[in-house]
Amino acid sequence: MLTYKNNDPYIEGTSLYDLVKVCQTPFYVYSQQKIIDQVNKTKEILGNNIFYSIKSNSNQAILKLMNSLNIGADVVSVGELKRALEAGFDPNKIIFEGVGKSDQDLLYAIHKNIRLINTESLEEIKLLDNLANEKNKIVDIGVRLNPDVDGETLSKISTGKKTDKFGIEFDNIDKIIKLVKSCKSLNLIGISCHIGSQISKNEAYRNTFSQMKMAADKFIESGINIKHVDLGGGFHVKYEDSDPDFNIKKVKEELDNCFTQTNYELSFEPGRYLIAEAGVTVTSILTIKNNGGINYLIVDAGMNTLIRPAMYGAHHEISAINVNSEEFMDYAIAGPICESSDVFLKNIKLAKQKIGNLLVIKNTGAYGKVMSSNYNSRPLPSEILVHNDNYAIIYSPEKIEKTIEADIIPSWL
Numbered sequence: 206m207l208t209y210k211n212n213d214p215y216i217e218g219t220s221l222y223d224l225v226k227v228c229q230t231p232f233y234v235y236s237q238q239k240i241i242d243q244v245n246k247t248k249e250i251l252g253n254n255i256f257y258s259i260k261s262n263s264n265q266a267i268l269k270l271m272n273s274l275n276i277g278a279d280v281v282s283v284g285e286l287k288r289a290l291e292a293g294f295d296p297n298k299i300i301f302e303g304v305g306k307s308d309q310d311l312l313y314a315i316h317k318n319i320r321l322i323n324t325e326s327l328e329e330i331k332l333l334d335n336l337a338n339e340k341n342k343i344v345d346i347g348v349r350l351n352p353d354v355d356g357e358t359l360s361k362i363s364t365g366k367k368t369d370k371f372g373i374e375f376d377n378i379d380k381i382i383k384l385v386k387s388c389k390s391l392n393l394i395g396i397s398c399h400i401g402s403q404i405s406k407n408e409a410y411r412n413t414f415s416q417m418k419m420a421a422d423k424f425i426e427s428g429i430n431i432k433h434v435d436l437g438g439g440f441h442v443k444y445e446d447s448d449p450d451f452n453i454k455k456v457k458e459e460l461d462n463c464f465t466q467t468n469y470e471l472s473f474e475p476g477r478y479l480i481a482e483a484g485v486t487v488t489s490i491l492t493i494k495n496n497g498g499i500n501y502l503i504v505d506a507g508m509n510t511l512i513r514p515a516m517y518g519a520h521h522e523i524s525a526i527n528v529n530s531e532e533f534m535d536y537a538i539a540g541p542i543c544e545s546s547d548v549f550l551k552n553i554k555l556a557k558q559k560i561g562n563l564l565v566i567k568n569t570g571a572y573g574k575v576m577s578s579n580y581n582s583r584p585l586p587s588e589i590l591v592h593n594d595n596y597a598i599i600y601s602p603e604k605i606e607k608t609i610e611a612d613i614i615p616s617w618l
């Protein structure tokens with residue numbers, strides 16, 4: 206993402222120093238061109254049935270950009286559904302899934318006539334049938350299946366093993382068929398799965414595809430007209446040198462080997478792969494200290510800004526922008542939050558740093574800002590979209606005074 210011109214750091218044609226002048230750190234910056242290139246590459250290899258999983262980055266500007274690239278949206282809450290509609294996605298290109306949906310959520314999705322509501326339990330199928338019936342509508346649905354495939358990823362981002370809470374067990378396919386046939390107001394047209402995030406092994410894709418092919422055959426043999434088979438997201442992004450080299454062309458090879466001739470369309474719902482590498486987080490050094498022999502750089506981004514390292518033990522490379530010394534030091538980089546887990550990296554070698562210097566945390570375009578919080582009553586981070594030598598602040602957080610105002614003091618206090 207970062208390039209250097211006369212020693213100044215640039216994102217596309219925009220100097221990072223110009224961004225720091227207009228926006229207080231910590232903030233996220235995204236490269237529009239990188240997003241466009243990645244979406245186009247994914248479409249070229251996997252085809253046009255891509256539904257961007259907006260949970261990974263749901264800023265309205267990003268959604269508008271994604272929509273302009275002619276892909277659909279995968280949403281997991283009514284809030285996300287409203288975001289996708291507001292950004293201009295055609296309802297027919299929106300899939301709504303999620304392991305727990307309320308009556309109101311389902312009614313809203315029914316009302317908006319979206320492409321598919323993906324159900325995740327037998328009970329949810331029954332509930333949806335009742336709600337659709339009350340509204341006198343026939344609703345197209347999918348079922349998310351749990352293929353019991355171990356994606357061999359971090360346990361906290363695994364979603365496709367039998368014991369994970371997601372989807373309906375394959376063993377229950379007969380029950381789904383029987384139930385759906387008894388539902389007057391539902392039309393089962395799709396099956397879907399998602400085995401987790403950061404999936405790199407071909408074998409995991411191969412096993413998932415073959416399970417899904419068998420499931421589709423079974424539904425079709427029973428007389429159910431499956432039109433869509435959604436094979437999930439989860440494509441791997443390289444966060445550090447020791448990560449495996451993932452090549453999406455291998456996924457396509459597995460796909461072609463498994464699904465030779467089909468009467469249904471195949472689709473994917475990636476998030477991270479489309480946007481992670483197009484974003485960075487810019488932070489400033491607040492203070493420097495040595496505790497127990499460790500040189501800490503305490504920065505203004507914390508786990509409230511980017512929670513992945515504290516939550517999953519995720520690794521993000523960090524580079525120094527200001528190199529004012531020839532001397533190199535081992536540092537630990539930590540945030541200002543009052544939690545011991547608020548540490549981004551331990552043991553990183555950087556040129557000797559000074560208070561006020563800038564650091565850049567890399568590959569934070571996905572699951573970054575969307576997971577930020579006001580913890581410790583800190584403001585949310587801003588976001589900037591860069592387009593050549595143009596940029597725009599695309600999210601400006603509310604002042605902490607406004608956040609305080611949202612609390613309500615009861616009359617007896």
Ligand SMILES: Cc1ncc(COP(=O)(O)O)c(C=O)c1O
Nearest residue numbers: 258399402438439440475476477
């Ligand atoms: C159902 C579903 N689809 C798609 C995704 C997107 O995954 P990724 O960002 O790894 O591509 C997720 C992420 O958790 C998910 O749960």
